[in-house]
Amino acid sequence: MKSTKWLFGVALIALGFTSCKDEKEAQAEKAVDSYVVYVDSVEKVAIEDAQKNWEGIDAVYQLRMSEAEANLANLKDSIKARERIIASRDRYEVIRTKMVVVAAPVVVDSKQQLRNALFGEGKIGDDMNFDWVNAGNIHGVYQTFIHTAEDNKDSYSREDWDEIKLMYEALDSRKNTVEKEGLSKEDNREIAGLKFKFAPMLKVNRMGAKSEEMKEAKE
Incomplete structure (x- = not known):
C-alpha cells in the first residue's frame, strides 16, 4: 500500500514537472513569436510615421528582443528559434539605418x-x-x-x-x-x-x- 502511494506521489511530481516545462516552453515560443511579429509590423509602417514615433518603437523592440532571447533556454528547438531572432534582428537593423538616414540632415558648412x-x-x-x-x-x-x-x-x-x-x-x-x-x-x-x-x-x-x-x- 505504502509502495503504491509512493509511486503515485512520484507520478504526480513528474506530471507537475512536465506541466511546468510545457508551460515554460509555451511562454518561450510566445515570446519569440511576439518578437518576430513586432518586427514584421514595424516594417509595414511608413518611414515618415515611424520617424515621428521612433523612440517608442525602439523601446518596445528592445523589450521584445530581451524577452525572446531570455526564453531561448526553455525551447526544445532553440537553434531554430535563435535563427528566427537573428533574421528579425537583421531586418530591424535595416529599418534602423533608414531612420538614421532620414533623421540626419546633411549639414554643409x-x-x-x-x-x-x-x-x-x-x-x-x-x-x-x-x-x-x-x-x-x-x-x-x-x-x-x-x-x-x-x-x-x-x-x-x-x-x-x-x-x-x-x-x-x-x-x-x-x-x-x-x-x-x-x-x-x-x-x-x-x-x-x-x-x-x-x-x-x-x-x-x-x-x-x-x-x-x-x-x-x-x-
Missing part, C-alpha cells in the same frame, strides 16, 4: 556652401583638388567663379573673401598645369581678360570687408 556656389555642387572639397579642371572646361570654370563672386560681392564676409582668394590662387595654379596640356590661345586670352577685371575687385572687396569687421569690433 559655410565654406563648402561657398565652394559649391563658385564651382558647382561637390566639385571642390576640403582637399582642394582641381584635377577635374582641364583644357576643355577651365574657361567655363573661371567664368562661373568670377561672375558668381561679382554678383554676390556685397554679401561676403572677410572669411568668405579669404576663402575666395585661396580658391582663386588654387585655380590659377591649376591653370599653369592646364596650359601645358593644350589650353587654346583663345581660351587663354579670355581667361586673362576675366582675371584682369577680377584681381582688383578681389583685393578691394577683401580689404573693405576686413576694415568693416574691424570697425564693428571697435563699436
